[in-house]
Amino acid sequence: MKNTRYKHLIQTDRDSIEFLLNADSKAKHISAQLNRDPRSISKEVKRNRYFFVRSNAKNSCGLQDICNMTRLCDQCISGKCKHCSYAKCSTICPDFDNLPHCKRTKRFPYVCNGCEKLDTCSLPKFFYKADRAQKNYDYKASASKSRLKLNEVELAKIDTIVSEGVEKKHSLAVIIDTNRLPICVSTLYRYIDNNLLSVKNIDLKRKVGYKPRLSDKPKAKPFEYKYNYLEGRSFEDFSIYVMENPELNVWQMDFIEGKRGIDEPAVLSLLHTKSNLQFFFKLRNQTQHTVELFFDSIKRFFGEDLFKEIFAIILTDNGTGFRDPLAIITSRITGETLISIFYCHPRRSDEKGKCEKNHVHFRECFPKGISINLLDKKSLNYISNQVNNYPRKSLNFSSPFQTASMMLNKKAFELNNLTYINPNKVSLKRFK
16 A cells, blocks of 8 residues: 555545544554554544534533532422533533543544444534544645744844845845745745835845736747858757767857947856856957957967866857857967857857856846946956855855856966855945
């Protein structure tokens, strides 16, 4: 028989319990039938039994079978109170007890179901009914989830912690993990929805911004580019190459624009997919020549062997600045191919989704529409430090910096002068 230990009873289990109680079965027999511990059966019956007194009962005292009281009032003909029909005897008898004084209700089965004396017994009764027990269970399960489990002091402490975290633009999941709060994310959202905290939905990072996007416009069909630089470097080629070389570092590359235009300054981002570490570099424009000069400087900084180790595979889009792969992947000195580069399909930014997703944190510090000219190397490194030390749920609430420290050569972190920052010190507020 299938083991059902540690699982809650369901309606069919309770129906079986009622049926077997009516047959006057023992606890061991019922537990064997349901494959449950006898103690679970006893607790279920005792927890969900209900009290019953006949509406036309002349005497509702549970001690009437052993009662020796006499002449408490002048209404009795015989003088014995247990035979009295006076409706208010409970108000004048010091020994009155509404619970039945019966061995059957003091030990298993705790109820009158299946009792052979049921038809002749005049005592108040306890009964177990499956439907009633199931309703009690459903109500308790629902009520336990709806009530507030924190006292005022604990709630005030959580309010302070959450307010400080939200002000730093931390997500609720990160706030909970960083401060070891004893609640889950959905509970914290419910507290905010019910106005139990000073933080409101409008203060949260993305909740107000997420809206259903509906459009009747037909989707544009991707246009197939067939330039020579794409041969052997398609997304399908990338997928195969990564499967064959799982030990190599994979990076996703993209541009972050300020003001639109190929001649406008932009930030080139490189994201390490295994750790979510993302570097940011300011370039004077998005042309092929500028990208070529940038990679030349990176190769000189690391040396070709270390460059080859760190940036083994790069996945990028078909942007104008990236259409000269040989300038990126080959050595200026020897002409040797150092790394591999691949390209996403047109209009498929989801194929390098980690990079796109991580740009959200950069945009929290530096919003869209502002010229990249306002950023210098020091400020860009500051933003990079904040973004890369921000804990991620996908990394079990470690930061990209902590995760990448175990995977990449330490010299790589010098690109943005990255250092460790305590999660409580991280702030994704708009950079001024």
